[in-house]
Amino acid sequence: xxxxxxxxxxxxxxxxxxxxxxxxxxxxxxxxxxxxxxxxxxxxxxxxxxxxxxxxxxxxxxxxxxxxxxxxxxxxxxxxxxxxxxxxxxxxxxxxxxxxxxxxxxxxxxxxxxxxxxxxxxxxxxxxxxxxxxxxxxxxxxxxxxxxxxxxxxxxxxxxxxxxxxxxxxxxxxxxxxxxxxxxxxxxxxxxxxxxxxxxxxxxxxxxxxxxxxxxxxxxxxxxxxxxx
Numbered sequence: 001x002x003x004x005x006x007x008x009x010x011x012x013x014x015x016x017x018x019x020x021x022x023x024x025x026x027x028x029x030x031x032x033x034x035x036x037x038x039x040x041x042x043x044x045x046x047x048x049x050x051x052x053x054x055x056x057x058x059x060x061x062x063x064x065x066x067x068x069x070x071x072x073x074x075x076x077x078x079x080x081x082x083x084x085x086x087x088x089x090x091x092x093x094x095x096x097x098x099x100x101x102x103x104x105x106x107x108x109x110x111x112x113x114x115x116x117x118x119x120x121x122x123x124x125x126x127x128x129x130x131x132x133x134x135x136x137x138x139x140x141x142x143x144x145x146x147x148x149x150x151x152x153x154x155x156x157x158x159x160x161x162x163x164x165x166x167x168x169x170x171x172x173x174x175x176x177x178x179x180x181x182x183x184x185x186x187x188x189x190x191x192x193x194x195x196x197x198x199x200x201x202x203x204x205x206x207x208x209x210x211x212x213x214x215x216x217x218x219x220x221x222x223x224x225x226x227x228x229x
Contacts, residue, residue, distance in 0.1 A: 004066070005165045005196050006031040006054055011063035012219075013049050023049040025219040026063070031165065031198055036191035037226065038199045038207040041216035047200050048169075050216065054198060055088060055167050056080050068164045085113035089158030093170040095150045099143030103129060103153050106142050110157040121160075128156040132186060148179030155186065159195070166190075168199045172206055184209050 008029040015021045024046045031037055041047050052058040053065055056072045065072050068087035072080055089110070097106050107125035108118075116124070129138050132152040137145065142153060151171060158166050171187065172180035184206055191197060191211075199210060207213050212226040 003033040004030055005033055005035075005068060006198065007064075007066045008050075008053065008060075009064045009066075011053060011060045011065055013053060013058065014061045022219055024053065024060075027219075027221055029214065029221065029224070031196065033164075033196055034191070034194050035212060035226070036187065036197045036199070036210050037212045037214060038201055038210035039214045039216060040201055040204075040207045042202070044218075045216040046219040047202075047216055049219075051167060051169055051200050054165075055090060056084050081113070086161065087164045089161060089163040089166040091151070091154050091158045091166065091168040091171050093173040095154045095174070097142040097150055097153055097157075099141060101142060102139050103134060103142055103145070103156075104138045106153055107156045107160050110160040114161060124160050125156070128160040129153070131159060131190075132156045146179070147175050148182055151175060151179070151183050152186065155183075155190075159190070164196065166195060166197045168197060170201055170203075171199065172201070172203055180205075 008027050011024060011027045013024045015023060027050065039047055039050060053060055056067060059073050067083060070083055075083065104122055104125045107128055108121035111121045111124060126138060129135055132155050134149060134152050137149060142150060172183050175183060187197060188209060199206060201207055214221055215223040
Protein backbone atom coordinates (compact mmCIF):
# COMPACT_ATOMS: atom_id res chain seq x y z
CA UNK A 1 0.00 0.00 0.00
CA UNK A 2 1.32 3.46 -0.89
CA UNK A 3 2.19 5.82 1.94
CA UNK A 4 1.20 8.81 -0.21
CA UNK A 5 -1.80 10.58 1.33
CA UNK A 6 -2.00 13.57 -1.02
CA UNK A 7 -0.46 14.14 -4.43
CA UNK A 8 -0.82 17.14 -6.70
CA UNK A 9 0.69 16.72 -10.16
CA UNK A 10 0.92 19.78 -12.42
CA UNK A 11 -2.14 21.07 -10.57
CA UNK A 12 -3.41 24.48 -11.59
CA UNK A 13 -6.51 26.55 -10.98
CA UNK A 14 -7.62 29.44 -13.17
CA UNK A 15 -10.66 31.51 -12.27
CA UNK A 16 -12.67 33.15 -15.06
CA UNK A 17 -12.53 36.88 -15.50
CA UNK A 18 -11.11 39.62 -17.70
CA UNK A 19 -8.33 38.69 -17.65
CA UNK A 20 -8.56 35.19 -16.09
CA UNK A 21 -6.78 34.78 -12.75
CA UNK A 22 -4.21 32.00 -12.48
CA UNK A 23 -4.29 31.31 -8.76
CA UNK A 24 -2.21 28.12 -8.84
CA UNK A 25 0.18 27.12 -11.62
CA UNK A 26 1.58 23.68 -12.30
CA UNK A 27 2.05 22.64 -8.69
CA UNK A 28 3.67 19.31 -7.82
CA UNK A 29 3.31 18.33 -4.18
CA UNK A 30 3.37 14.98 -2.39
CA UNK A 31 2.43 14.51 1.27
CA UNK A 32 3.19 11.16 2.86
CA UNK A 33 1.73 9.42 5.89
CA UNK A 34 2.97 10.93 9.15
CA UNK A 35 4.28 14.20 7.72
CA UNK A 36 3.71 17.65 9.21
CA UNK A 37 3.96 20.14 6.36
CA UNK A 38 3.62 23.93 6.52
CA UNK A 39 2.53 25.78 3.38
CA UNK A 40 3.52 29.43 3.60
CA UNK A 41 3.39 32.48 1.39
CA UNK A 42 2.16 36.08 1.23
CA UNK A 43 -1.43 37.06 0.57
CA UNK A 44 -2.35 36.13 -3.00
CA UNK A 45 0.32 33.44 -3.25
CA UNK A 46 -2.21 30.63 -3.78
CA UNK A 47 -2.34 29.12 -0.28
CA UNK A 48 -6.13 29.16 -0.06
CA UNK A 49 -6.49 27.73 -3.56
CA UNK A 50 -4.10 24.91 -2.70
CA UNK A 51 -6.10 24.21 0.46
CA UNK A 52 -9.37 24.14 -1.48
CA UNK A 53 -7.95 21.79 -4.11
CA UNK A 54 -6.32 19.49 -1.55
CA UNK A 55 -9.59 19.30 0.35
CA UNK A 56 -11.72 18.64 -2.71
CA UNK A 57 -13.60 21.90 -2.19
CA UNK A 58 -12.61 23.01 -5.68
CA UNK A 59 -11.59 21.24 -8.88
CA UNK A 60 -8.29 21.80 -10.70
CA UNK A 61 -8.32 23.46 -14.10
CA UNK A 62 -5.23 21.45 -15.04
CA UNK A 63 -3.41 18.48 -13.62
CA UNK A 64 -4.33 15.71 -11.20
CA UNK A 65 -5.04 15.58 -7.48
CA UNK A 66 -5.14 12.29 -5.60
CA UNK A 67 -6.44 12.10 -2.02
CA UNK A 68 -6.00 8.77 -0.21
CA UNK A 69 -5.22 7.18 -3.56
CA UNK A 70 -8.25 8.50 -5.46
CA UNK A 71 -8.14 11.07 -8.25
CA UNK A 72 -10.67 13.65 -7.13
CA UNK A 73 -11.13 15.64 -10.34
CA UNK A 74 -13.19 12.89 -11.97
CA UNK A 75 -15.42 12.06 -9.02
CA UNK A 76 -19.07 13.01 -8.84
CA UNK A 77 -20.02 15.48 -6.12
CA UNK A 78 -21.57 12.65 -4.10
CA UNK A 79 -18.52 10.40 -4.27
CA UNK A 80 -16.21 13.33 -3.53
CA UNK A 81 -18.27 14.20 -0.45
CA UNK A 82 -17.96 10.59 0.68
CA UNK A 83 -14.20 10.62 0.19
CA UNK A 84 -13.86 13.82 2.20
CA UNK A 85 -16.00 12.36 5.00
CA UNK A 86 -13.65 9.41 5.45
CA UNK A 87 -10.23 10.65 4.34
CA UNK A 88 -10.11 14.25 5.46
CA UNK A 89 -10.36 16.33 8.62
CA UNK A 90 -10.31 20.14 8.49
CA UNK A 91 -9.38 22.67 11.17
CA UNK A 92 -10.64 26.17 10.40
CA UNK A 93 -9.20 29.46 11.60
CA UNK A 94 -12.63 30.58 12.83
CA UNK A 95 -13.42 27.28 14.57
CA UNK A 96 -17.01 26.96 13.17
CA UNK A 97 -18.43 25.42 16.33
CA UNK A 98 -22.10 25.43 17.34
CA UNK A 99 -22.01 27.53 20.50
CA UNK A 100 -25.21 26.11 22.01
CA UNK A 101 -23.98 22.51 21.76
CA UNK A 102 -21.65 20.83 24.21
CA UNK A 103 -18.05 20.11 23.35
CA UNK A 104 -18.78 16.40 22.95
CA UNK A 105 -21.71 17.05 20.61
CA UNK A 106 -19.65 19.44 18.49
CA UNK A 107 -16.94 16.82 18.10
CA UNK A 108 -19.43 13.99 17.51
CA UNK A 109 -20.87 16.02 14.61
CA UNK A 110 -17.63 15.31 12.78
CA UNK A 111 -18.97 11.79 12.18
CA UNK A 112 -22.45 12.74 10.98
CA UNK A 113 -21.67 12.09 7.31
CA UNK A 114 -20.46 8.57 8.09
CA UNK A 115 -23.87 7.44 9.36
CA UNK A 116 -22.32 6.35 12.67
CA UNK A 117 -24.89 5.66 15.45
CA UNK A 118 -25.18 8.41 18.06
CA UNK A 119 -23.70 6.39 20.93
CA UNK A 120 -20.66 5.47 18.86
CA UNK A 121 -20.23 9.07 17.74
CA UNK A 122 -20.21 10.29 21.35
CA UNK A 123 -17.83 7.52 22.42
CA UNK A 124 -15.37 8.40 19.66
CA UNK A 125 -15.81 12.10 20.44
CA UNK A 126 -14.91 11.54 24.09
CA UNK A 127 -11.65 9.86 23.06
CA UNK A 128 -10.76 12.69 20.67
CA UNK A 129 -11.55 15.32 23.32
CA UNK A 130 -9.30 13.55 25.81
CA UNK A 131 -6.56 13.43 23.18
CA UNK A 132 -6.55 17.25 22.93
CA UNK A 133 -6.62 17.71 26.70
CA UNK A 134 -10.22 18.85 27.16
CA UNK A 135 -11.88 15.88 28.85
CA UNK A 136 -12.79 18.13 31.80
CA UNK A 137 -14.73 20.39 29.42
CA UNK A 138 -16.61 17.72 27.46
CA UNK A 139 -20.07 18.73 28.71
CA UNK A 140 -19.54 22.51 28.56
CA UNK A 141 -21.31 24.54 25.86
CA UNK A 142 -18.78 25.51 23.21
CA UNK A 143 -19.84 29.15 23.49
CA UNK A 144 -18.38 29.33 27.02
CA UNK A 145 -14.89 28.26 26.05
CA UNK A 146 -11.81 30.39 25.51
CA UNK A 147 -10.37 30.81 22.03
CA UNK A 148 -7.63 28.28 22.68
CA UNK A 149 -10.13 25.76 24.00
CA UNK A 150 -12.40 26.30 21.00
CA UNK A 151 -9.54 25.56 18.65
CA UNK A 152 -8.79 22.37 20.59
CA UNK A 153 -12.41 21.33 20.08
CA UNK A 154 -12.06 22.05 16.36
CA UNK A 155 -8.94 19.87 16.24
CA UNK A 156 -10.75 17.08 18.10
CA UNK A 157 -13.59 17.28 15.58
CA UNK A 158 -11.07 16.90 12.74
CA UNK A 159 -9.43 13.96 14.53
CA UNK A 160 -12.55 12.05 15.55
CA UNK A 161 -12.87 10.04 12.34
CA UNK A 162 -9.15 9.21 12.24
CA UNK A 163 -8.78 10.60 8.71
CA UNK A 164 -5.81 10.02 6.44
CA UNK A 165 -5.04 13.75 6.34
CA UNK A 166 -5.86 16.80 8.43
CA UNK A 167 -5.83 20.22 6.77
CA UNK A 168 -5.34 23.12 9.17
CA UNK A 169 -6.13 26.59 7.84
CA UNK A 170 -4.27 29.24 9.87
CA UNK A 171 -4.87 27.26 13.10
CA UNK A 172 -3.26 29.94 15.29
CA UNK A 173 -4.53 32.94 13.34
CA UNK A 174 -7.34 33.90 15.75
CA UNK A 175 -5.36 33.27 18.94
CA UNK A 176 -3.02 35.27 21.14
CA UNK A 177 0.62 34.23 21.30
CA UNK A 178 0.25 32.04 24.41
CA UNK A 179 -2.74 30.09 23.09
CA UNK A 180 -1.16 29.93 19.65
CA UNK A 181 1.95 28.34 21.14
CA UNK A 182 -0.18 25.74 22.93
CA UNK A 183 -2.01 24.83 19.72
CA UNK A 184 1.29 24.55 17.89
CA UNK A 185 2.57 22.21 20.61
CA UNK A 186 -0.60 20.11 20.24
CA UNK A 187 -0.13 19.84 16.47
CA UNK A 188 3.47 18.74 16.97
CA UNK A 189 2.34 16.16 19.55
CA UNK A 190 -0.23 14.78 17.12
CA UNK A 191 2.44 14.59 14.44
CA UNK A 192 4.65 12.65 16.87
CA UNK A 193 1.74 10.22 17.29
CA UNK A 194 1.62 9.65 13.53
CA UNK A 195 -1.12 12.08 12.48
CA UNK A 196 -0.60 13.53 8.99
CA UNK A 197 -1.08 17.30 8.82
CA UNK A 198 -0.89 19.97 6.13
CA UNK A 199 -0.89 23.42 7.75
CA UNK A 200 -1.64 26.60 5.81
CA UNK A 201 -0.05 29.55 7.59
CA UNK A 202 1.44 32.99 7.23
CA UNK A 203 3.06 32.76 10.67
CA UNK A 204 6.83 32.16 10.48
CA UNK A 205 6.80 30.68 13.98
CA UNK A 206 4.36 27.99 12.88
CA UNK A 207 6.34 27.32 9.70
CA UNK A 208 9.63 27.01 11.57
CA UNK A 209 8.09 24.48 13.97
CA UNK A 210 7.11 22.13 11.14
CA UNK A 211 9.63 19.57 9.87
CA UNK A 212 8.80 20.42 6.25
CA UNK A 213 8.09 23.81 4.70
CA UNK A 214 6.61 24.56 1.27
CA UNK A 215 6.81 28.18 0.03
CA UNK A 216 4.30 29.53 -2.48
CA UNK A 217 4.66 32.71 -4.51
CA UNK A 218 2.36 33.88 -7.31
CA UNK A 219 0.84 30.41 -7.58
CA UNK A 220 4.15 28.56 -7.87
CA UNK A 221 6.02 26.43 -5.36
CA UNK A 222 9.34 28.25 -5.06
CA UNK A 223 10.84 26.16 -2.25
CA UNK A 224 10.13 22.81 -0.62
CA UNK A 225 12.41 21.42 2.09
CA UNK A 226 10.93 17.97 1.51
CA UNK A 227 11.43 17.81 -2.24
CA UNK A 228 13.70 14.96 -3.27
CA UNK A 229 13.86 15.52 -7.04
